[in-house]
Amino acid sequence: MPDKRFRISRAAEIRPRPVMLAIAGDSAAGKATLTRGLAQALGSDRCVIFSADDYQRFDRTERTGMALSPVHPDSNYLSILEQHLQLLATGQPVLKPVYDHATGLRTRPELVEPNDFVIVHGVLPLHSKLARACFDVTVYLDPAEDVRRCWKLQRDTGERGYTDQQVWESFEAAESASISVIRPQRAEADIVVRFAKIDGRDDPPGTPLSAEVLLRNTIAQPDLAQILQPALTRTAHLRLTRDTDGRPVDSMHIHGYTPAEENAAAERLIWNALGETDTEIPPCLGDTGTGVRSTPLAITQMLLRYHLMRGSR
Structure with missing residues (x-):
């Protein structure tokens, strides 16, 4: 035996x-x-x-x-x-x-x-x-609450057979569990992503949401400080800020409202910085499924792909 x-x-x-x-x-x-x-x-x-x-x-x-x-x-x-x-x-x-x-x-x-x-x-x-x-x-996804509720209403009524009233009732029923067991997972994530509108901007309908991506030092994050400079791109910038626990953390802000030409250049800049110098950016990155392409989503997916490919080597 x-x-x-x-x-x-x-x-x-x-x-x-x-x-x-x-x-x-x-x-x-x-x-x-x-x-x-x-x-x-x-x-x-x-x-x-x-x-x-x-x-x-x-x-x-x-x-x-x-x-x-x-x-x-x-x-x-x-x-x-x-x-x-x-x-x-x-x-x-x-x-x-x-x-x-x-x-x-x-x-x-x-x-x-x-x-x-x-x-x-x-x-x-x-x-x-x-x-x-x-x-x-x-990763923990932490979109603005009004954005999440809008997404849930659209999904649950359009795909899951719920009425508007049932969806609004579900928000109230799930709030306690959200506070006590779902949202605390945010503190356990290596990367936190928040999609939201930018306060004070009156962007036209259909403008992709912007994103803030927190890159915690719990894993080895890519060094993007040199390329995310105002002189190189207006689409994204990186700054050192404080996390919810007071610890320093890198915060990447990716704007959804910048022109398509600038977004494409920023995506290529980041794609190359992540070690992809000989390949094209897959068109599936940034696909929201609604017919609107999102550069903040694409760059977030690039970062995650980088970590997965790095872990497989």
């Missing part, structure tokens, strides 16, 4: 280990949009997308009359999610539950086999220390 256990252990050790990225955030914070373009840029043959929101304990009918919102930890099988994340992080497949958000029903589970990259997105992937330990890079 000791020999058999040793052989099993050795077999597990030689499995290729994927690079794991977590994208956390409240409901309709933009996680799926950020993930979609990033995964396409990495290549569907190398990247696996994994939804942490599929671990629902109850379907929509079962939740009727319950005090728990679907984003509350008690509404999710988080211990199973932790086990599955550990397996994926060591290169092993999992049989993942699937929750159909359009119908509110649990459907057939699916076999997920890790590849070079695994992107896990959801409301609670950074909720526990054990889950966080599975990731190489962690």
Whole structure:
């Protein structure tokens, strides 16, 4: 028996280990949009997308009359999610539950086999220390609350069959869980991204949102200080500021309102600075899915791609 256990252990050790990225955030914070373009840029043959929101304990009918919102930890099988994340992080497949958000029903589970990259997105992937330990890079999406609510209203009424009234009621039902368990994940992320309008600007409808990207020193961040200078680009700038805990942090501001020509030049500048001097910028970066391209989204995806590619070398 000791020999058999040793052989099993050795077999597990030689499995290729994927690079794991977590994208956390409240409901309709933009996680799926950020993930979609990033995964396409990495290549569907190398990247696996994994939804942490599929671990629902109850379907929509079962939740009727319950005090728990679907984003509350008690509404999710988080211990199973932790086990599955550990397996994926060591290169092993999992049989993942699937929750159909359009119908509110649990459907057939699916076999997920890790590849070079695994992107896990959801409301609670950074909720526990054990889950966080599975990731190489962690991101928290923190859009302005009015922006998030607008996105959620559009998505839930357009794609998930809710009425306007039901969506507004869901905000109230989920607020307690958002405050107590979702938003605290922000403090655990290596990168925090906030999409918002710029105060005091009266931009025309359809103008892409701007973004602030906090680059914490919990991982080795790319050095962009030399290229993000006013003389080189007006699209983005980098400054040293204070994080919510008072510690210094690099804050990158990416404007959504600058002209397309300047945005394209800034994207190329950053793409080259991230080591991509011989390749074109994938057109999927910056695709919002609404027909409007966003340079702040594209540059955010470039940064995440940089970290994932760096971790795979």
